[in-house]
Amino acid sequence: MKLLMSFLLALLLVVPGCSSEKKQTDGKIQVVTTLFPLYDFARTIGGNRATVTLLLPPGVEPHSFEPRPEDVVRVNRADLFIYTNAAMEPWAANIISGLDRGKVEVVEGGKGIPLMQGPVSDQHRCEHDAHEGKGVDPHIWLDFDNARTIARNILAAYVARDPANKAFYQQNAAKLDGQLAALDQQYKETLAQCPKKVLLHGGHYAFGYLARRYGLKYISASAVNADAEPTPAKLAELVQVMRREHLNYVYTEELLSPRIAETIARETGAKVLMLRAGHNVTKDDLQRGVTFISLMEENLRNLKTGLQ
Template sequence: MKKIMVGLLVLVLLVGCSPGTQSPASDKTLVITTLFPQYDFARVIGGEEIDLRLLLPPGTEPHQFEPKPQDVASISEADVFLYTGDVMEPWVEGILSSAKPALVKDVSEGVTLLKTREDHDDHDHHEEEHDDHEEGHDDHDEEHGDHEEHAHDHGGVDPHIWTSLENARIMAKNVLDALVEADPAHEELFRSRWEAYDQELLALDEEYISVISELPNKTLLYGGHFAFGYLAERYGLTHRSPYAGYSTNAEPTPVEMAKLIDALKETHSTTLYFEELTDPRVAQAIADETGAQLVLLHGAHNLSPEEAEQGLTYMQIMKDNLDKLRKGLQ
């Protein structure tokens, strides 16, 4: 790890000294984000007044992301660096020991974290155990001393906070606070955009509550690494997945796959949801066994190249997810 960091520092120095390698100077606030949700929140709130960049290239699965030297250089130059928290991005702590953006904001501040399913004996219930934010980060620090050894283990805490609209509102407010601190001259404009967007998030949150409360089937059957713990908790769904936890290295056991097949039959479900940006081979195998229809439930971690080209937004993803839940949980 030390050799890597030395190499990164050398490259940062080279970038700073080489003519023609830096972006043209701009009066706009440079905002670097790690994941798509806060990128999109910053896009809405910051508008044309900021220079906004997303570290993740389109199509990149974020749990497998490793920052490149040029990413470190970009973070070093940032006026604002927005990340999702140490649980989702354990590499950030090491990067910030050398990269020094002007302002760093953990957009998960104020969010109550959930423990993962692997911490429970009963995998059927949506009532996941809660951790307050500070305790969740303490647990993570104890289990993630070396990022290279624990690259994608989330320390027993669910990092996918943005799948709840209630949490998305907290994240968007954190983005607002960071932008205002970095660029107080545009506070009124940023705040007016945030107020309008917050009302949109609130309205969609209320629509989720209304629609899901009326669904006859409230068991969400998912054939991938389950990223919707916060959605299930917020909107009263139970869920089943053959995976325990969120490690991308995890593999489902035959027993867990059999349980999901049984759940499809017991609930008379015809829909099996799967995740974006990964090979849905497990979900496909279960669908082949049961005749269930595979439906993408988008976790909004990142966009595919095609989605990025189309300009897909967080709100569009969440509205589409609600429509798929409405149709699939009958």
């Protein structure tokens, strides 16, 4: 696969007209990001001095994303390529291996953030998976203190690329940092007042950081790997938890099937609420101008409802 990607990349780069994307000459920093939180932070900090694009097509679930040769070409035309970490985007390694590292700066947004462990499904529990890093929760941005670190890493990349406009990037980053700090405080205050502390999620293990920071017990139907399916025994266990904890809501997530959450809801008489992990957004979301902050504010409203 890597050899094929490299060959196609070379072909696309040397054949005129194979890509409609041209290197910008307006003086702006060209940035390609993998996930929506990185995209939103990068466009906020870069302001009108950067052109920021999202590598994932709208609505695509990132865990199953496979980069195409034209994606590698697109990143090669950038100044900065920003990804989260190797656990979140293992497919980014193929892109990075094909880059001209003398021209494209690779930025690990999650640099310096320790990863927490999450559950591993039985079918993935083996020695090979331990070496591959499965079972590590990569959704670091859902602890908003981590989100602030990601923003600082992006700021550092901008300043290194364009030191003459350091003050401009710092001003934008400071405003974003204040918004994330306020969001963090809002979560702490609101969730501390909720009488229920159990967050039951009918999807893959994505909200461990959020639960740990804000004092919730988090139970998911599936493990960290998004393709895992809960067993009948696991589903029965979740139904018992719903009844024992007197939970009236079960959560589902965007871009993945709500089938499991709906099954649990039918068995318990509960209702289903959306909880956004924020990896990616739909085309409609992009068109209506959602931000990471607005998505997380929506989450807080749904958490407040579900934990009453």
